[in-house]
Amino acid sequence: MKSMLSIVIGLAATGVIGAETIKLPAPNNDSGVTVMQALKARRSERAFSDKELSLELLSGVLWAANGFNRPDRRTNATGLNKQEISVYVIMKTGAYRYDAKGNSLVKVCDADLRPAIAAQQSFAATAPVSLLIVADVGDPIYAGARSTLSNYDAGIVSGNIYLYCAANGLATVCRRSMDNDALRKALKLPDTTVLHLNHPVGYPAK
Numbered sequence: 001m002k003s004m005l006s007i008v009i010g011l012a013a014t015g016v017i018g019a020e021t022i023k024l025p026a027p028n029n030d031s032g033v034t035v036m037q038a039l040k041a042r043r044s045e046r047a048f049s050d051k052e053l054s055l056e057l058l059s060g061v062l063w064a065a066n067g068f069n070r071p072d073r074r075t076n077a078t079g080l081n082k083q084e085i086s087v088y089v090i091m092k093t094g095a096y097r098y099d100a101k102g103n104s105l106v107k108v109c110d111a112d113l114r115p116a117i118a119a120q121q122s123f124a125a126t127a128p129v130s131l132l133i134v135a136d137v138g139d140p141i142y143a144g145a146r147s148t149l150s151n152y153d154a155g156i157v158s159g160n161i162y163l164y165c166a167a168n169g170l171a172t173v174c175r176r177s178m179d180n181d182a183l184r185k186a187l188k189l190p191d192t193t194v195l196h197l198n199h200p201v202g203y204p205a206k
């Protein structure tokens, strides 16, 4: 599998890096282990190697988190099928929104926001990638009794990330901690959004 470094060098050579959109390879639906083996391996890990993720693995974990597995439905269930969850990819080279339909990353910020993801837990900034789970609850259905619906939906995305990582030899941890204000500002997230959880993802430290 090509390393992220070689991809970064390749992209730089072709002038794609820093581009507004990075096209992801198709997720490999034959990768991983059995569901039972993944459940056995699932755990929170907080020590990461500095080895970069390949675009293939990034594509896979994003598809597992919030991708389309049917023409208009996703790998993650959502209450009332509102599909209000978006996943942002926080990397050294900038921050991107996962465009699940286009299987691509759309750049939203040039800065390295991993320190804002880490906040008081510096280990989180050492992972090459963090996935930020955001819900847009601007729809009036989220008023009143349904105000917490997106919390559950975010938890399902988190579970999918844990399982993909466990099945593919990656380390991750679900985190509520982060600098919400800094991330909201840098990612230009509207007031109707809730920043629920984040997942540093990388290879486990040796």
Ligand SMILES: Cc1cc2nc3c(=O)[nH]c(=O)nc-3n(C[C@H](O)[C@H](O)[C@H](O)COP(=O)(O)O)c2cc1C
Pocket: 042, 043, 044, 045, 046, 121, 173, 174, 175, 176, 177
């Ligand atoms: C909603 C939620 C929020 C969490 N927030 C954090 C966090 O901010 N920082 C952290 O290090 N771990 C966080 N965790 C991870 C838990 O500490 C971890 O899942 C728990 O200790 C059980 O360990 P295990 O996942 O290995 O079974 C969170 C987990 C959940 C489900």
